[in-house]
Amino acid sequence: MSRTDATAACATTREGPAGLEAIFCPKSIAVLGVTNSPGTVPHDIFVNLLDSRFNGVVYPVAPRKRHIAGVRAYDYVLDIPDPVDLAILVFPGNVCEMALKQCVQKGVRGAIIISAGFREVGPEGLAREQRVCAIAAEAGMRVIGPNCLGVINTRPDVRLNASFARAMPAAGKIAFLSQSGALCTAVLDYAAGKNIGFSKFVSLGNKADVDEVDLLRYLAEDPETSVILMYLESISRGRALMQAAREITAAGAGAKPILAIKSGRTAAGAAAARSHTGALAGSAEVADGVFEQSGIIRCRSIEEMFNTAQLLAYQPLPKDDRIAIVTNAGGPGVMATDAAVANGLRLAAFAPATTAKLRKALPAAANIKNPVDVIGDARADRYAAALDAVFADESVDQVLVILTPQSMTDITAIARTICEIRDRYRDSGKALVCSFMGARDVAEGIEILQRHGIPHYILPEWAADAMAHTVRYRRWMNREVTGFRTFEVDRARAAQVIDASPEGYLLETQALEVLAAYGFPVVPWSLATTADEAVAAAEKIGYPVVLRAVSPAVVHKFEMKAVVLNLPDAGAVRDAFGAMRDRLLKTIRAEDLAGILVRRMIPAGKEVILGINRDPIFGHIIMFGLGGIYVEALKDVTFRVVPIRESAAGKMVRELRTLSLLQGVRGEPPSDIPAIEEALLRLSQLAGDFPRIAELDINPLIVHPAGEGCHVADIRIRLAPPG
Amino acid sequence: MADPQVLERVKKVIGRVLGLDPAEIKPTDHFIFDLGAESSQSVELVMGFEAEFGIEMDQEKALAVQSVEAAADFIAGYLKGR
Structure with a gap:
């Protein structure tokens, strides 16, 4: 059963950030189920709270124990003489129901249920989770978990480590949400090694009540957070997530980028699907489309996510895609250039004044064009001169500094120089990233850069990848929001076919009738x-x-x-x-x-596929791709959630890996791409009008040369049961 | 209603394992929620009951018993079938 089914009441009645303040910024906390056994979760979580120097009062609830870690213990939460804002439950799962009831009696406003033994253990656990959620919902109490690692808030006036992670992370501007508790601890350790701090750190657990949508809305308002990272294995409320993400990522001055890793497969329908669209609509592919539609930056690895997050959190968002590279090594400069171009970045064409400055400051053997090669024997002064020149150039949006450690390279001095330049051009709106290549010799220099908030990447390719993500985010923010184009269609004619048909496939004649009613080009x-x-x-x-x-x-x-x-x-x-x-x-x-x-007979043309499928989380999704009988083998497809805007139809076509085939190769005329876009928009309208369409494949749609349109060559529509 | 004699002996075992005065243990007490038993002590309690009453209990069912009274009833069932 999905989280949505199980706990709809919780989510719908308390949408949004309301109530989460008690969880993130409590003044008093009761930990229920604490023990005196070091090395166990019920003990360590209490000690972590003390060690984090929480700025409030902590009460251990440990029946029949006088004290825990030197703090007076209480038998029941009801025995605590003062008000309690937050309850952290570490009792075994089967006791949480009783404990939570007492928390409600006590007037506790938020709870974190660390305990396992809920939906993850089967039907009995799911029933327990639903009961616990119902208790909280009735009292208006928000709950994080169960089955989670906990919550961390590094805000100096709060200092809350309500988790069993080993250590409190440093304060920072990045918030991290994770559905995997184990990943949380690994990420904390990884981030500590890279001097990355966090504003908030949340283990979502089973998401019985508070889910990623609630947290996104809370973090959108959180002044300490400027970038939000998510690791999700499932998505609870698809459309709500999209709506929240769209608002947060494009809210003008207050916009915050969201980066996400989506793992696991959730599209239960995909396995059973008989259509090409259904078979291709795995959760990974759908997530790509959903994230694209919502402004969420999709990452494939933790490394990629943090590489990009550091840049977004600590450097200005670049105005455009023009980068300058300053390097003391030719090879890495070329590698960086290749990676930048492959990621869709451009090397800035320097202004004559910049070239003149570089010519004056650098030795004759140096390359004064982009990428600027200050040569292997460069010391801090040469880097300073080159960076001064490129930062002052209006045609540069981002700067990548590469260093390889030669015997004469004064690594720490160069690092400090880079920090000074960063400060000097603080208001330039240009981002600065570094790649000090190596490990041991460059370690001290990297430390200096990171402590100064300058993102560092071991490989220049990673830097290029992160820079490209920031450019894509800038374009998302600046995008023109087009409308939902609708067409004059004969809805009644299509309804006559669909409403009179039982569950299952329409005959081809019926399906053609439906398409004809919606203005598709059928012969x-x-x-x-x-x-x-x-x-x-x-x-x-x-x-x-x-x-x-x-x-x-x-x-x-x-x-x-x-x-x-x-x-x-x-x-x-x-x-x-x-x-x-x-x-x-x-x-x-x-x-x-x-x-x-x-x-x-339809004249020959390029074969593409258009499809509709019903995703259990997002509802109708629309697919476009290279068509024909090899569509599943080639998998050159792209998805969006219905309805799609005009701009999305265009992007779906442009995202095709084999777009060049439609644009015309080897002397072929370009295909009629606007006709494809119109067909996609008509299909979106059809799906929106008829929720009973479970699967639909137009495969192929034969596309003729520009201006000559396209034709439906084959169509299959499967209907869900009526009602 | 649990057998008073079995109940007293059950309280004695609980007191010993959890370090509590048997007189302060109520029949309705929940092992974890009221008496503060930790997960490792649940196994010790089952072993203690088996030794006290000379019985061998189904471990899974025994560990599912959550209150003092229920434990006494559960054990009484074994004693009756002996």
Whole structure:
């Protein structure tokens, strides 16, 4: 059962940041279920609270124990003489219900349930989780967890380590949410090694009440947080997440970038799907589209996420994609250039004044063009001169400094110089990142840079990757928000077919009827049950024609040889009709063959696929990709959640890896891309109007040269049960 | 209603394992929520009951018993079947 089903009451009644203040900034905390056994969660979590020098009062609730770690203990939360803002439950799962009831009686406003033994252990645990959630919901209490590592707030006037992580992280501008508790501890250790601090750190656990949407909204308002990172294994409320992310990432001056790793598969429908779209709509692919649509920067690894987060948190957001590289090593400069270009960045073309400054300051052997090579024997003064010049250049948006450690390289002096330059150009709006390549010799220099908030990357390729992410985020913020274009359609005609049909696949004739009603380019067709009817239809439609079997028993026509193409005359139609009928009746029953469709042959063109699928979390999703019978093998597809805006239709087409095929290669004319975009928008409208469409494939849509449109060559629509 | 004699002996075992005065243990007390038993002590309690009453209990079922009274009833069931 999904979290949405289990705890709808919690989420819908207390949407938003309200109530989370008691969890992140409590004045008093009771820890329920503390023990005197060091090395256990119920003990260590209490000690961590004390060690973090929490700026409030902490009460251990430990039945029949006088004290825990020198602090007077209470048998029950109700025995505590003062008000309690936050309860941290470390009792075993089966005791949490009783404990939480007392917390409600006590008037506790927020709870973190660390304990396991809930939905992750099966139906009994799920029922327990629902009961616990109901208790909290009734009292208006927000709950993080259960089955989580806890919460950390580094704000100096709070200093809350309500977790069993080993140590309190340093304060910083990055908030991290994770659905994996184990990953939390690894991330904390990783970040400590890189001098990365956090504003908030939250282990989401089972998300019985507070989920990523609540936390995003809370962090959007949190002055200590400027970048939000998420590690998600499942998404609780798809549309709500998209809405929150769109608002947070594009809210003008208060905008905060969101970076996410989405792992695991949630699209239960994908396995059972019979359509190409359904088979391709795994959660990873859908998440790509969802994140793109919501402004969330999708990362594939923790490294990539933190590389980008440091840049977004501590450097200005670049105005555009023009970078300058300053290096003391030619090879790494070339590597960085290659990586930058591959990531869609441009090397800035320096102004003449910059080139003149560089020529004056650098030795004759230096490269004064971008990438600037200050040569291997460069010391701090040469870096300073080069950086001064490129920072002053209006054509530069971001600067990457590369250093390799030669015997004469004064690494720490160069690091300090870079920090000075950073300070001098603080208001330039240009981002600065470094790559001191190596490990041992450069360690001290890296430490200086990191302590100064200058992102450092061991490899220049990582720097380029992070810089490219920031440019994409800038473009997201600056994007033109287009409207939802709707078309004049014959909705009633489509409804007549859909509303009268049971669950399952529509016949091709019915599906064509639906598409025709929504203005899709379909060619004339006619259903024939005899060879004579087929010939008569072909004479009327005009040659050449195509014959296609119409049967609920034939799903993939190509595989069942239920299609014959390019029939030039009546004789060919008559022969092909008889042969197809005889062939099919060997494998399907006569009553399952509704007839054979006679349709005008569509001229050759580029084959693309358009599809609809119903995702359990996001609802209708729309797919576009390179079509034909190899679509699942090639997997060159892109997804969005319905409805899509005009700009999204364009982006879906442009995201294709094989876009160049549509743009025209080897002298071919470009394809009619606007016609594809219109078809996508019409499909979005159709899906929005008919929730019963469970799966839909237009495969292929044959696209003709620019200005000549496109045609639907094959269509399959599967309906969900009515109601 | 638990057998008073079994109940007293159960309290004695609990007192010994958890370091409590048996007189302060109520029949309705929950091992964890009221008496502060830790997870490792739950196993010790089961072993203590088995030794006290000379019985061998189903471990899984025994560990699922949560209150003093319920433990006495559970043990009484074994004694009756002996």
